[in-house]
Amino acid sequence: MTGVTLHIPTLTTERLSLRAPRPEDAAAYGAFLESPRSAGVGGPFKASDAFDRMCNTVGHWHLRGYGRWIIADRETDAALGICGPYCPETWPEPEIAWTVFGGAEGRGIAFEAVSVARRWAYETLGWDRPISLIIDGNTRSFALAERLGCRQDGIYESPLYGAMQVWRHPARAEVLV
Amino acid sequence: MMTLTTERLTLRPPSPADVPALTEFYRSERSQYAGGNVPHSKAWSNAVAMLGHWQVRGYGLWAVTETGDDTALGLVGPYFPDGRPETELGWVLFAVAEGRGIAQEAALAARADARSRLGWTEIVSYIDARNTRSIALAERLGAVADADAAQPKPDDPCLIFRHPADAGGTA
Numbered sequence: 442m443t444g445v446t447l448h449i450p451t452l453t454t455e456r457l458s459l460r461a462p463r464p465e466d467a468a469a470y471g472a473f474l475e476s477p478r479s480a481g482v483g484g485p486f487k488a489s490d491a492f493d494r495m496c497n498t499v500g501h502w503h504l505r506g507y508g509r510w511i512i513a514d515r516e517t518d519a520a521l522g523i524c525g526p527y528c529p530e531t532w533p534e535p536e537i538a539w540t541v542f543g544g545a546e547g548r549g550i551a552f553e554a555v556s557v558a559r560r561w562a563y564e565t566l567g568w569d570r571p572i573s574l575i576i577d578g579n580t581r582s583f584a585l586a587e588r589l590g591c592r593q594d595g596i597y598e599s600p601l602y603g604a605m606q607v608w609r610h611p612a613r614a615e616v617l618v
Numbered sequence: 619m620m621t622l623t624t625e626r627l628t629l630r631p632p633s634p635a636d637v638p639a640l641t642e643f644y645r646s647e648r649s650q651y652a653g654g655n656v657p658h659s660k661a662w663s664n665a666v667a668m669l670g671h672w673q674v675r676g677y678g679l680w681a682v683t684e685t686g687d688d689t690a691l692g693l694v695g696p697y698f699p700d701g702r703p704e705t706e707l708g709w710v711l712f713a714v715a716e717g718r719g720i721a722q723e724a725a726l727a728a729r730a731d732a733r734s735r736l737g738w739t740e741i742v743s744y745i746d747a748r749n750t751r752s753i754a755l756a757e758r759l760g761a762v763a764d765a766d767a768a769q770p771k772p773d774d775p776c777l778i779f780r781h782p783a784d785a786g787g788t789a
Contacts, residue, residue, distance in 0.1 A: 447673050467700040492700035497663045500670030504634045530662040601659050
């Protein structure tokens with residue numbers, strides 16, 4: 442009985458479900474935001490920011506017709522991170538964004554999630570060679586970008602986060618194999 | 619689309635078309651007591667989050683329009699971020715809507731709908747102590763400052779106005 446009907450598709454992989462954010466995800470997201478891990482995305486932030494950020498994530502779907510999903514464990518539905526196509530108003534161009542919460546590290550989860558999210562953006566949105574913006578010093582994300590076949594492509598000076606590395610994803614022919 | 623109507627107003631869910639005006643509001647000094655007066659990117663995030671609240675909760679602040687003109691004059695309605703101690707009636711009014719009783723008319727309709735349709739019983743409004751315009755509106759709505767209510771942000775206390783249980787408020 443919402444006033445607006447919004448369809449956020451669910452994508453699944455072997456281990457993961459990429460689905461719409463839910464209020465129950467705020468706890469896991471908040472724990473990440475206030476942890477030192479969130480330095481990689483400009484943190485630390487207050488845990489209480491999680492709900493607003495999730496509302497922003499869902500509102501982005503409404504506004505753009507695409508957006509980021511919660512990366513959830515396919516069996517337990519626990520929130521492990523956030524990823525997907527993302528384009529805030531002040532961004533230089535649309536990007537494939539990702540964030541992995543503590544505890545989901547070292548199991549190839551981010552690679553698995555971002556791969557299917559990127560494929561969706563290429564297939565459904567017709568994207569080609571989008572970027573990913575990564576804050577300087579976020580070496581884990583640099584490594585994931587490389588594993589995804591991205592190449593470094595300059596620096597974006599963000600008014601919020603300072604210098605961010607621009608990583609450029611491969612062409613359609615390489616992604617949609 | 620779900621709407622509420624009053625004598626002069628139509629309240630409807632906010633839409634992507636409202637995001638530019640709402641972003642401007644959150645960039646302006648006018649929003650300094652409503653989590654705004656912030657840089658462009660943050661202002662846009664705040665604006666878009668208002669759309670998302672509807673999806674996450676199934677309700678949210680309504681876009682207030684004059685019936686016959688779809689331009690949003692502000693947002694008024696039920697608001698409940700995760701972790702808040704109580705359910706809130708919130709409002710942000712753009713400068714153009716000032717001084718005509720629009721916020722009050724919209725808030726009365728939104729509050730009545732929150733009670734009847736959402737089943738809300740306790741309704742508060744969290745207001746910065748310096749926000750004299752909002753305090754005046756809360757009082758016109760019959761809300762009374764409740765010094766014992768739980769603070770939503772204990773490290774940054776605000777005034778908490780509790781709305782009357784009945785229809786309340788003066789015309």
